Amino acid sequence: MLKKIGILREEKQPVDKRTPLTPEDCSALMKTFPGLEIYAQPCRDRCYRDEEFKAAGVVIQENLLDCDLLLGIKEIPIHCLMPSRRYMFFSHTIKRQLHNLKLLQTMLDMNIELIDYEALENEKRERVVAFGYWAGVVGAYNALWMTQKRIFKKTMARLYELENYKAAKDGLKGLEFGPLKFLITGTGRVASGAVQVMEDASIRRVTPQEFLNQTFNEPVYAQLGSADMFIPKFKHIEFSRQEFHEKPLNFKSNMEAYTQIADVLINAIYWDPKAPQLFTMKDMKKSSFKIKAIADITCDIAPEASIPSTVKATTIPQPVFGFLPLREKMVEPFMKSAIDVMSIPNLPSELPKDASKHFSTNLSNIVIPEFFKEDSAMLKGARVIKNRQLTEQFNYLESYVYDDIYRASRIKS
Numbered sequence: 217m218l219k220k221i222g223i224l225r226e227e228k229q230p231v232d233k234r235t236p237l238t239p240e241d242c243s244a245l246m247k248t249f250p251g252l253e254i255y256a257q258p259c260r261d262r263c264y265r266d267e268e269f270k271a272a273g274v275v276i277q278e279n280l281l282d283c284d285l286l287l288g289i290k291e292i293p294i295h296c297l298m299p300s301r302r303y304m305f306f307s308h309t310i311k312r313q314l315h316n317l318k319l320l321q322t323m324l325d326m327n328i329e330l331i332d333y334e335a336l337e338n339e340k341r342e343r344v345v346a347f348g349y350w351a352g353v354v355g356a357y358n359a360l361w362m363t364q365k366r367i368f369k370k371t372m373a374r375l376y377e378l379e380n381y382k383a384a385k386d387g388l389k390g391l392e393f394g395p396l397k398f399l400i401t402g403t404g405r406v407a408s409g410a411v412q413v414m415e416d417a418s419i420r421r422v423t424p425q426e427f428l429n430q431t432f433n434e435p436v437y438a439q440l441g442s443a444d445m446f447i448p449k450f451k452h453i454e455f456s457r458q459e460f461h462e463k464p465l466n467f468k469s470n471m472e473a474y475t476q477i478a479d480v481l482i483n484a485i486y487w488d489p490k491a492p493q494l495f496t497m498k499d500m501k502k503s504s505f506k507i508k509a510i511a512d513i514t515c516d517i518a519p520e521a522s523i524p525s526t527v528k529a530t531t532i533p534q535p536v537f538g539f540l541p542l543r544e545k546m547v548e549p550f551m552k553s554a555i556d557v558m559s560i561p562n563l564p565s566e567l568p569k570d571a572s573k574h575f576s577t578n579l580s581n582i583v584i585p586e587f588f589k590e591d592s593a594m595l596k597g598a599r600v601i602k603n604r605q606l607t608e609q610f611n612y613l614e615s616y617v618y619d620d621i622y623r624a625s626r627i628k629s
Contacts, residue, residue, distance in 0.1 A: 218249075218285060218587040219253065219284055220253045220254075220282055220283040220284050221252070221255070221283060221285050221584075222254075222255045222283030222286045223237060223254065223255065223256035223274070224286055224287060224288040224292065224296075225256075225257040225258070225259040225262075226259070226261070226288065226289055227292070227296050228292075230531060230562075232261075232289055232568075233262055233568035234262075234564065234565060234572045235263065235264060235289070235568075236287040236288065236304075236305075236575065237254070237576045237580060239271065240272065241579075242254045242269065242272050242274050242580075243272040243273055248585075249588060254274045254275070256269050257277070258278065263568035264572075281301075285304060286298070286302065287304055287579075288304070288305035290305065291305065291319055297322060297323065298326075299326040300326070300327045301328060301329070302329040302331070303328055303331070304330075305332075305333065306334055307323075307334075310334060311489070317616065320600075320601075321617055323601055324606075327603070329599065330601040331600070332598055333345050334598075335600070336583055336597070336598040343405075344583060344594070345575060345578045345579050345582070346405060346575070348404065348405035348406040349405045350409060350574060351563040352408060352411075352412075352484055352513060353409040353413055353567065354409075354563040354566045354567060355406070355410060355482060355484065356412075356482050356511065356513075357388075358374075358375075358535060358558050359410075359482050359558070360388070360393075361374065362511065362556055363479075363509055366508070366509060366549075366550045367396070368394075374532075375566040376566040379569075380567060380570050381567055389416075389417070391417060393417075393419065393435035395433050395434060396435045397436055397437070397477060397480070398419060398437035398478070399437065399440065399474055399482065400414070400484055401481070401483050401484055401485045401494065402440075402441075402483075402485040403439065403442075404485075406484040406485075406513055407484040409484075410484050410513070411437075419435045420435070420436045421436070421437055421438070421439070422436045422437070424439075424474075426438070428477065440474070442460050443455050445470055445494065446468065446470055446491070448467055449466055453466055464488055467492060469493065469494055469495060475495055475504075475505050475507055476504045476506055479506065479508055479509070480507070480511070481511070481523075482513065483510065483511065485514055485522060486514070487516055489516075491522075494522045495524070496524060497541060500541035501541045505541070509557075510525065510555060510556070513563060515559045525555060526557060527539070528546070529559050529560070530559050531560065532560060532565060535558050535560055536549040536550070536557065537557055538555065538557075539555045540553065540554050583595075
């Protein structure tokens with residue numbers, strides 16, 4: 217039975233102002249589950265002040281060792297981990313991300329139980345907690361900001377400078393974009409956030425076929441699904457979403473025609489490294505490649521990336537870099553000869569309150585109640601580590617975790 221929840225201070229740099237639970241939802245949880253106590257580490261950077269949590273009945277204290285469940289957002293820095301504790305956060309390890317290999321190894325050594333938000337799913341295999349929608353909103357807004365700055369030499373307010381997205385919507389209505397053609401890839405939560413921004417900016421939606429075959433004297437956008445972006449390599453195979461997800465190597469990119477007429481790409485797909493890239497570096501070097509600005513919300517870093525020009529992650533203060541495909545080189549942003557790339561990995565942090573409210577609602581209403589059940593399939597399916605071992609559904613990570621050097625160090629110890 218869950219008795220004490222601890223809300224961790226976000227320690228990863230750059231500073232992240234989001235919180236997994238809002239004060240309002242903390243109060244509601246403690247009323248719904250009598251005896252439940254919620255604690256939070258003091259933090260000056262959170263989008264909600266410590267005083268707001270105190271008013272909701274949350275205890276503010278540094279030491280969370282007595283808590284049954286520790287909640288964070290981003291990866292916990294290794295030096296902040298507490299041994300033999302149960303954590304829930306985005307570990308960014310379950311896709312074998314090399315930059316977090318040491319984190320996963322350390323958690324195994326420290327007997328930490330890890331439940332990963334990214335793996336929490338309902339009976340329909342749908343994710344139940346995510347920041348994807350707000351990543352899409354911020355990513356698409358930043359795409360508009362890029363085009364205003366690059367093409368029209370105008371300055372838009374950045375979202376992190378505003379109280380919330382509502383404060384930005386009125387300003388979108390009066391923007392001029394000429395006959396620019398925007399392309400959104402993906403049909404999930406992230407893409408739905410991007411679509412909302414296009415609608416709020418009064419940019420007209422067209423079908424992929426209209427996008428390819430018609431000319432326009434106004435700004436338009438098209439949204440591409442998997443069947444638009446990828447086609448079977450072999451004539452005897454028909455496209456099916458299930459087939460594509462199960463056997464991505466049987467498919468190839470169908471993006472060339474789109475790259476020849478699109479001005480701005482907003483990449484909002486969930487990309488499997490086994491799937492084809494949307495386009496290759498060779499494609500980007502062609503004179504027919506017309507895209508001049510890429511908002512890569514997916515933000516997988518090349519070479520294992522759907523966008524080969526995403527060679528680094530950018531930051532909220534410095535969101536864009538320029539890229540010269542012919543030289544395969546990064547340059548200053550907004551140069552006429554370069555393609556501008558935005559690749560911020562923590563986009564929802566630009567709207568921390570909006571994003572936190574959305575996330576907290578689902579976490580408190582859907583996930584936390586699972587801890588009060590004797591057996592939860594949802595939690596079991598998202599549990600990556602327990603008792604110093606990878607759980608059955610995550611044993612595919614063994615080759616990633618137990619490399620020769622690490623295996624030798626474990627044997628020696």
